[in-house]
Amino acid sequence: MAQRLQVIGNYLSPYVRKVLVCLELKGLDYAIDPITPFYGDEAFARLSPLRRVPVLLDGELVLNDSSVICQYLEDKYPQPALYPADIAQRAQARWLEEYADTRLADLLIWRLFYQLAIRRHIFREGTDEAVVRKAREVQIPAALDYLEGVLPAAGYLFGAPSIADISLASYFRTASFVRYAVDAARWPRTAAFVERVLALEPFRKLARYEDAMLRLPPPAQRDALAAIGAPLTAWTHGTATPRRGVPRG
């Protein structure tokens, strides 16, 4: 019998959520070690050289990076397809996944969520208000102007839900944890699209776990998740104290 897939990564992470939604849509069985990457031990550092989540373990195989993992899942478990069949559409879907993982991540995660949640609650540092203000007033609006011209008025980008819809919506879900919501009066398509995608069953299922741990310090999250039946691994690479990640710049 095939070994159960294992994911290392926190439910609050947009990159982890991408992978979990793909697993859920494909109906795959998995267990999760829901650590915050800043609380990963030395074994985690060996599995994830950049000390980032998600990591997928499939038997002896270790995979890093959400896009690599989602593509692997698609190659190994092609049905239901999460990448469009048409080659041009598949390329467009990958572009939007990349746009989400880079630009939306930079704006919604590093300039909002990191500043307002991680710096405050993990590293006990102040928020750089200028970074947050510029993101909210200038940079995120520019990204939303772009998305408003790309997203469909109804349904999903390429017919059935695809990696593009999953990736884009996932960043807005994490941004909502620091009370960011798309202004529906200014960007109606984007606001409705995000709402529609987040209403898909896998996002709703995961939201229950996210909500249960959102306000808890990382070392307390695992027990809270166990109490509501999250599919946890028997082991964890979590530690009790945070340390900084591998520098990005």
Ligand SMILES: N[C@@H](CCC(=O)N[C@@H](CS)C(=O)NCC(=O)O)C(=O)O
């Ligand atoms: N390109 C990677 C990025 C993963 C990533 O940055 N994950 C964040 C969690 S949201 C992380 O692990 N951050 C820890 C750090 O930057 O040190 C992917 O797609 O998986």
